[in-house]
Amino acid sequence: MNCEQSIPNLAGLCTVREAAAAGLSVDDNVTMLKRIHYVKKRLYDTMVRHMCRTPEWEVKGAMSLHLWLDAEHAAALRRRVSEMREPPLHMDKVPDPQLETALDELLHADTTLELLAGIRFFRQALLEAYAEHRRLSNPLIDHPTYRVMRFVALEEQDMLDWLDPAVEALQASDSEREPTAAWVAHLAACLGQAGGLLGTEPAPPAPAQRTLRSADPFELQLVPRRDSRFSDLYNSVLSADEIYRDRARDPKERVWALFYKRLRELDVPEMQCSIVAQTPNKPWEYYLDMGRQIWDEARHSMMGEVAFLQNGVDFTKLPIRINFSLELNTLLTPEERHAILYEIEFGLMPGDTGKKYEWETSRQTGYDLAMTMHDYDWADEVLHAQIGRKWIVPQFGDVQRTIDAAKEAWGKLAERRPAYVNESPDWWDLFYGKVRDKEFVSSSEATGAK
Ligand SMILES: [Fe+2]
Ligand SMILES: [Fe+2]
Numbered sequence: 001m002n003c004e005q006s007i008p009n010l011a012g013l014c015t016v017r018e019a020a021a022a023g024l025s026v027d028d029n030v031t032m033l034k035r036i037h038y039v040k041k042r043l044y045d046t047m048v049r050h051m052c053r054t055p056e057w058e059v060k061g062a063m064s065l066h067l068w069l070d071a072e073h074a075a076a077l078r079r080r081v082s083e084m085r086e087p088p089l090h091m092d093k094v095p096d097p098q099l100e101t102a103l104d105e106l107l108h109a110d111t112t113l114e115l116l117a118g119i120r121f122f123r124q125a126l127l128e129a130y131a132e133h134r135r136l137s138n139p140l141i142d143h144p145t146y147r148v149m150r151f152v153a154l155e156e157q158d159m160l161d162w163l164d165p166a167v168e169a170l171q172a173s174d175s176e177r178e179p180t181a182a183w184v185a186h187l188a189a190c191l192g193q194a195g196g197l198l199g200t201e202p203a204p205p206a207p208a209q210r211t212l213r214s215a216d217p218f219e220l221q222l223v224p225r226r227d228s229r230f231s232d233l234y235n236s237v238l239s240a241d242e243i244y245r246d247r248a249r250d251p252k253e254r255v256w257a258l259f260y261k262r263l264r265e266l267d268v269p270e271m272q273c274s275i276v277a278q279t280p281n282k283p284w285e286y287y288l289d290m291g292r293q294i295w296d297e298a299r300h301s302m303m304g305e306v307a308f309l310q311n312g313v314d315f316t317k318l319p320i321r322i323n324f325s326l327e328l329n330t331l332l333t334p335e336e337r338h339a340i341l342y343e344i345e346f347g348l349m350p351g352d353t354g355k356k357y358e359w360e361t362s363r364q365t366g367y368d369l370a371m372t373m374h375d376y377d378w379a380d381e382v383l384h385a386q387i388g389r390k391w392i393v394p395q396f397g398d399v400q401r402t403i404d405a406a407k408e409a410w411g412k413l414a415e416r417r418p419a420y421v422n423e424s425p426d427w428w429d430l431f432y433g434k435v436r437d438k439e440f441v442s443s444s445e446a447t448g449a450k
Pocket of ligand 1: 265296297300
């Protein structure tokens with residue numbers, strides 16, 4: 001065999017000609033990566049701060065995913081910078097005050113449309129920056145960066161593939177197109193002052209006067225909002241929580257109660273984002289872990305959504321209360337909220353009542369979709385208990401002190417909680433009466449659900 005001809009050299013990364021183009025220096029590379037990292041960090045932070053005030057159900061879910069991806073990308077970029085003779089890394093320094101201003105303006109988006117159109121603008125700029133970096137960087141000599149940029153670009157494109165139709169849907173009328181275009185042009189002008197995302201473009205002369213929304217401080221809103229499809233937002237009838245635990249009931253009814261519990265979990269990202277937004281100056285690993293958990297909880301809610309849609313139920317008509325995120329966000333400190341989150345997840349670990357019981361209840365119905373959901377939900381919650389143990393338990397000293405703090409916080413909530421009105425106190429019986437005699441639609445059957 002003639003090895004020289006048949007086996008690709010350079011591990012197949014590129015041609016000799018491509019590898020022979022000198023490319024970026026370490027210093028220039030690090031400067032670019034720090035700017036990209038800063039934008040990723042700010043996008044994460046922007047979505048965290050907008051989670052409660054954003055009403056649209058689907059946007060909350062997608063933002064939960066996107067903020068976690070941004071956290072992952074930031075972590076990969078930090079690690080790569082740390083490999084390039086950089087200690088001290090200064091990753092938490094603002095690389096350019098003009099870049100900071102552009103992202104401060106994004107944070108001040110007024111509506112969901114402005115927020116998503118603005119985020120889309122920055123994601124498009126990021127994609128261009130990755131392409132420019134790929135053009136300048138040597139694919140062999142700087143291969144570890146080249147690799148990071150490839151998978152970051154892949155997920156950036158995935159996020160844009162969601163953002164494009166989402167912005168289109170929010171921009172339903174022509175009267176909304178003009179102000180949105182003006183808002184994006186404003187962000188583009190701010191980024192232009194920074195010499196573009198990478199800082200490599202000539203900045204135009206500074207405008208004599210410009211109006212910046214970020215001249216006023218950003219007001220964090222901790223009251224969760226839901227869009228107009230949802231009503232009976234304060235329904236405190238606890239029947240679903242009692243029903244799934246009641247072994248005397250038919251497993252089928254208990255599994256419907258579990259689907260409902262999953263669906264309601266979108267309130268956890270609302271609550272957890274409030275903790276993150278009010279907990280500055282932690283190591284990046286904290287924000288990464290919290291981002292992962294935020295996405296998992298949104299994913300659990302989506303599991304419930306899938307179960308309802310697959311079985312022909314319009315979940316938006318159910319009372320999905322917001323009391324949990326509302327009360328924790330507005331009546332407790334971030335530490336107390338986190339202690340409660342830990343206490344809940346710690347309490348899900350015993351096999352006879354916790355996540356194992358939920359999975360076994362699913363198994364009793366023979367419904368394959370319910371089993372898969374609760375198999376993974378169980379695995380996720382074990383991870384969440386570990387995340388809580390890592391980040392909140394040390395703040396209180398040990399597990400017992402954290403649980404005690406949570407119990408105290410629950411007591412405060414009981415004292416401070418306002419009286420709620422249940423618009424439909426008998427909703428569970430009405431709902432279950434409609435689905436009791438229906439067979440679960442197997443996951444192997446074709447679904448017409450969106
Ligand atoms: Fe969950
Ligand atoms: Fe969890």
